[in-house]
Amino acid sequence: MKPSPLHFTTLQRSLHWGMAAAILAMLFIGVGMVSTVRPIYLRLLATHEVLGLAILVLALIRLITRLREGAPCLPPDLPAALKFAAIASQCLLYLLMFAMPLLGWAMLSSANYPLAVGDWVLPPLVPVNETLHGWLWMAHVGFGLALFALVSLHIAAALFHALVRRDGVFGSMLR
Numbered sequence: 001m002k003p004s005p006l007h008f009t010t011l012q013r014s015l016h017w018g019m020a021a022a023i024l025a026m027l028f029i030g031v032g033m034v035s036t037v038r039p040i041y042l043r044l045l046a047t048h049e050v051l052g053l054a055i056l057v058l059a060l061i062r063l064i065t066r067l068r069e070g071a072p073c074l075p076p077d078l079p080a081a082l083k084f085a086a087i088a089s090q091c092l093l094y095l096l097m098f099a100m101p102l103l104g105w106a107m108l109s110s111a112n113y114p115l116a117v118g119d120w121v122l123p124p125l126v127p128v129n130e131t132l133h134g135w136l137w138m139a140h141v142g143f144g145l146a147l148f149a150l151v152s153l154h155i156a157a158a159l160f161h162a163l164v165r166r167d168g169v170f171g172s173m174l175r
Contacts, residue, residue, distance in 0.1 A: 004073040007172045012069060015062045016173055019055060019097070026051050026100075027148050034141070049104070049115060053122075056101035063094060075167040086157070089150060096147045103143060107136035 008016070026048060033044045074083050102125070108115050109124035110133035116122070126132060162170035 004070050006072055007175045008071065009065070009069050011065055012062070012071075013173055013175075015058060015065065019058050019062065022051055022055050022058070023097070023147070023151060026055065027144065027151070030144055049108075050117060052101040052104050053115075053117060055097060059094070059097035059101075062097075072169075072172045075165075075169065078165075078167070089154060089157070092146075092150055093154065096143060096150065100140065100143055100147060103136055103140040107133060107140050110136055 029044050029048045029051070033041060033048060036044070074086055078086075105115050105122065106125040109126045110129050112128040114121045114124070126136075158170050158173075161167055
């Protein structure tokens with residue numbers, strides 16, 4: 001890993017904002033899916049699956065880029081508890097960016113629903129098992145709620161840095 005840069009690279013910023021839009025869309029599509037039985041459900045599901053796979057691939061690219069390019073240091077005057085919260089929340093966000101698509105893929109696999117993108121059918125991650133499907137569904141929903149809470153916290157922290165502290169943290173993701 002390189003020394004800490006002053007700002008995120010153009011690729012890192014593009015991945016961040018693109019994934020932010022995709023993750024927010026996924027959260028709302030997920031809510032729409034579980035709250036309807038109308039025919040639109042199938043279109044929502046198809047969109048959810050494709051976006052989930054895209055997020056999984058982009059998360060991998062983002063992690064590799066982060067490891068290669070580094071990230072700006074947090075302000076030295078930031079209290080230790082806030083530094084810990086920032087690092088912990090970043091780690092949790094990365095974990096959930098990988099866990100959510102993999103849980104969804106495993107959930108579909110356990111219900112014997114192949115995950116397909118166009119003509120390309122992905123191999124199942126787990127064997128067909130109704131009990132496992134129930135557990136994976138609950139985990140996917142629970143992690144989705146956790147992701148929603150963490151994204152909300154991330155937005156609040158960004159606004160705190162931009163509007164209250166004005167310490168350059170927010171600006172490092174905008175330039």
